[in-house]
Amino acid sequence: MNRMGWGSTAFAAMAFAASVALAASGADAIKERRALMKENGEATKAVVGMLKGAPFDLAAVQKALKTYENAAAKMPGLFPADSEKGDTHALPAVWTDTADFDARFKKFGADSAAALTAITDDASFKANMPGVLKNCGGCHEKFRAKDN
Amino acid sequence: MRIALAVVAVIAAASAAAIWLFTAPRPLDPETARAVSTPGDAKAGRIVFFLAGCDSCHTSPGQDDPLRLGGGQELKTPFGSFYPPNISPDRADGIGAWSAADFAGALLAGVSPAGRHLYPAFPYPSYSRMSEKDVRDLWAFMQTTPPVAGRAPPDSLSFPFSIRRAVGFWKLLYFPERMPRLADPSGAEARGRYLVEGPGHCGECHTPRSFLGGPIAARALTGAPLPEGKGKSPDITAKGLADWSEDDVAYALSTGFTPTGDSLGGPMAAVVRNLAQVPKEDLAAIAHFLKTFKPDG
Numbered sequence: 381m382n383r384m385g386w387g388s389t390a391f392a393a394m395a396f397a398a399s400v401a402l403a404a405s406g407a408d409a410i411k412e413r414r415a416l417m418k419e420n421g422e423a424t425k426a427v428v429g430m431l432k433g434a435p436f437d438l439a440a441v442q443k444a445l446k447t448y449e450n451a452a453a454k455m456p457g458l459f460p461a462d463s464e465k466g467d468t469h470a471l472p473a474v475w476t477d478t479a480d481f482d483a484r485f486k487k488f489g490a491d492s493a494a495a496l497t498a499i500t501d502d503a504s505f506k507a508n509m510p511g512v513l514k515n516c517g518g519c520h521e522k523f524r525a526k527d528n
Numbered sequence: 529m530r531i532a533l534a535v536v537a538v539i540a541a542a543s544a545a546a547i548w549l550f551t552a553p554r555p556l557d558p559e560t561a562r563a564v565s566t567p568g569d570a571k572a573g574r575i576v577f578f579l580a581g582c583d584s585c586h587t588s589p590g591q592d593d594p595l596r597l598g599g600g601q602e603l604k605t606p607f608g609s610f611y612p613p614n615i616s617p618d619r620a621d622g623i624g625a626w627s628a629a630d631f632a633g634a635l636l637a638g639v640s641p642a643g644r645h646l647y648p649a650f651p652y653p654s655y656s657r658m659s660e661k662d663v664r665d666l667w668a669f670m671q672t673t674p675p676v677a678g679r680a681p682p683d684s685l686s687f688p689f690s691i692r693r694a695v696g697f698w699k700l701l702y703f704p705e706r707m708p709r710l711a712d713p714s715g716a717e718a719r720g721r722y723l724v725e726g727p728g729h730c731g732e733c734h735t736p737r738s739f740l741g742g743p744i745a746a747r748a749l750t751g752a753p754l755p756e757g758k759g760k761s762p763d764i765t766a767k768g769l770a771d772w773s774e775d776d777v778a779y780a781l782s783t784g785f786t787p788t789g790d791s792l793g794g795p796m797a798a799v800v801r802n803l804a805q806v807p808k809e810d811l812a813a814i815a816h817f818l819k820t821f822k823p824d825g
Contacts, residue, residue, distance in 0.1 A: 420789075425789030431783075513785070517784040520784075520794070525754065525759025
């Protein structure tokens, strides 16, 4: 077999391997970001319960804020180009308006960190938490479309 | 032969005339026009404004003030793109030169001051159920918003939806007369229905539509694909909200947070911002109505 033949076979194999790897990374990113958002939701469920009148629990609030910070730091990196299609509720705006998308997570992370220091009791919780939670709806408005 | 041709011609002309007559815009009745023309209460109208969510479609793009109503935000639908108009009190570009009766004609009859059909992307089939008092109060409040100069781009619709007169056919099918209004929308029980079906216009997104864009009453409020393409509005009937308490519904409407810790998004995020401005009793009335609503009776 001549060198050209081997070369193109090798190239095809590499291209195939690369496409498989890309497909895996897109699907993995979707899985990972959905897991992070699920954690956010569970954390929020407890926090909203307290805002509705359940007894204040500082440890649970701090855990929630750390969950938000962690998600906010990781989320912007979990939207590679090949993760627009698939089992995801992400809207195309994530990829067409990436600067805004990333900036919102940065603000969400910073707000969560600030609230973590500011919240020490029920009163400071009621004063500071709604501001952090406002970030959720703004992002879901522009970047998510659920099909429930 | 000549007689046959003449008969065909007469029939064709008569049909054309009939179609033209049947699709003619019907102006608001004079009695209602008079009733809405007495002065309203702007403070009460502010609440009507947020219940009706006028800002969701009519605010100027690229800014956050819900009361800058310059219009021009693109509304994508399967029929093409609508650009909601300027409804600020600007005399040249907005509705500052309108009368209260003009305003009521648009809101309740879907007819412009020039006597033309308005497209039902403007949810007048719902607004048509509004009380005369709410229309008066809303009109009074509209005068307090700042005038904004500039007009929205013209709508960009695909054929045959681009023929405005064809809205007359749509109205024959889905908007034959003024919608029935509740005699007294003030009682707690009736208030919820009034808010949901009237100013709140929940069904415009939550009720599925036929291919002609008419609501399917038998499936009212059971959820529907969103007009912009991706996503779906959820079932908000007693069945869809089975796991929610009335308090959960009222809380979600004003904060966005669901019992599972999710935050409402898409077009509902703007609705939540608006409903954060209305009295708790109204949210409770909406919640009560939805939690007991079954589309088939």
